[in-house]
Amino acid sequence: MKQMNTDEAIDKTSLVDDRVNDELATSELPFVMTPHNVNYILPVTYNTSPNMAPFENEAADHQFTLDNMEAKFQISFKFPLMYNVFGDNGHLFVAYTNQSYWQVYNKEISSPFRETNHEPEIFMMFSNDGQIGLLRHSFWGIGFAHQSNGKSGDLSRSWNRLYATSIFDSGPFALATKLWWRIPEDEKETPSSPKGDDNPDIIDYMGNLELTGIYGIDEHRFTMMLRNNLSNPNYGAIEATWSYPIIGQLRFYTQYFNGYGESLIDYNTHNQRIGIGVSINDIL
Template sequence: MRSIISIGISLLLLSLSFTTQAKSPEGDDNKVVHESHRAVFEMCLFKAIKSAEKSATLAEIETQCEKRIARSILNEDSGQDIELGAIANRMIREKRTAANPYVLTPHKMNYILPFSLVNEINRDAYQEFSTWADDLKDTEAKFQISLKIPLLTGPFLKEGDQLFFGFTLQSWWQIYSEEISKPFRETNYQPEIFYFTPINYHPWGGNSALIVGFEHQSNGRSQLLSRSWNRIYVNYLYEKRNFALSFRPWYRIPENEKSSPDAGQGDDNPDILDYMGHFELGLVYKYNNAFEFSFKGRNNFATHNGFIEVGATFPLWGKLKGYAQFSSGYGESLIDYNVNQKRFGIGIALTNLL
């Protein structure tokens, strides 16, 4: 906790740094909306430190001012009383550590499932490539690592907008297959670049944002085991308090047909949309800051092939959270994209979605 001396020093430094200040009366929020949000943040911090209780930390005061700025960006002079939801609060927390070289910012969920049981594996894909296809076990480990880096923000973009680079890695590890030296059966690599912008649309009193991005996904294999595709997507985000919704349709960038099945150039999986569909719907609800429930679903209405995934995090001890996941359908991994699977796994969540 910051002492009153450190708060006083911060107040003095802020006073010396002001070359220009807003000419608005105390507490008049509307007259500072059109100023630089950096100047507004400094003004808010200056006033808050003067009136803060002795027990307040500088981090708590900064968070209050960042929330005030976020509400003004979402409001855009609509006159509505904006309430920040789970997505907005997550982005505020991320922004506080974005410039810290010792902090990695999570993108999607990060988890480790030491125990993951699946009812079907695409063993046919490995038959001509290895001798251990028949020794693959239905029990394996699964983990996901997902990070993002802000590439562009601040004065170069519209207020509240950000450009990100994201990277997600998913791996399925045959850790219980001692006879074949415990290989990594499949690993999917998913780099993407995306642009985030809040929009002045507040259905049912919530907040909205749009993400436009380009995404590549492949398993890094060659010849008969190679799987990959590229897509452009638009993602609509909606938040209200502890609830968040994501609706993400996409367009697959077409590739040339392969001259032969083992050719290095060409489309590895021309029918992937028949199984992966054309959109993904995501839902997340955070209950009592201890439990988080998530849903992810895809569908191709022409082929009636789809996929659902439900997950739940729960407290264990300290910051460590347990994570249980169930999925059913097509496309959990690229090597299994055309195999109908049911999977249940349990393990540890390193980060939540919200």
């Protein structure tokens, strides 16, 4: 299997190269699962205004409200199907990300999982060695992603998209860009029909563009994600994180989110959340 970047081209200070080398070293080990996005658990998060709108009917019947405090966690991994599909380039992966929101402190309603989003993907990454200003254009890729919350009726949310991504880096800094196109779905014949588009306006809030910057200082990792619809009315989101190793592979992990689309059930609702917990990896 050819390494994605030749040894001569490896910059020892590059966070991107460090992650590539770590993945290549463990990709064929039978008891090792390669992280895709960050794997974390935030036992304590605070949302300034939980979105009650999807649960109004149920709340009226059972007289409950959502707690501002809840737990949030994410499990994300990928598996390489094939390296060097096109001669000495083109690396094919499948991936899965699960993100869950747990009303663990809400004993009045038996601490339910408020929302769980499932996102399987298949994508191909290409090694690159271009230069744009001070940044190396290290990878680009294309992929398909399906995301849904696995619910039915009025609570069902889902969408499919094709995306293109590029990764740029320079030593301790990296920038990932992601552009997508939503695959159209048929309209519902009636609002209660199980078939058809559950969320036809999701692009208005989720947009078509996402930028993620990563910066490393010693063992500290700082990230910032920006997403926007680039239209009027303007909707977007920002997510900032900081992590630092505390023991072994375990990292102290903090996250702040402000905007639209934190989860599928909240895609059209403005959320502001801060959480603290631990992760077993960071993006880089």
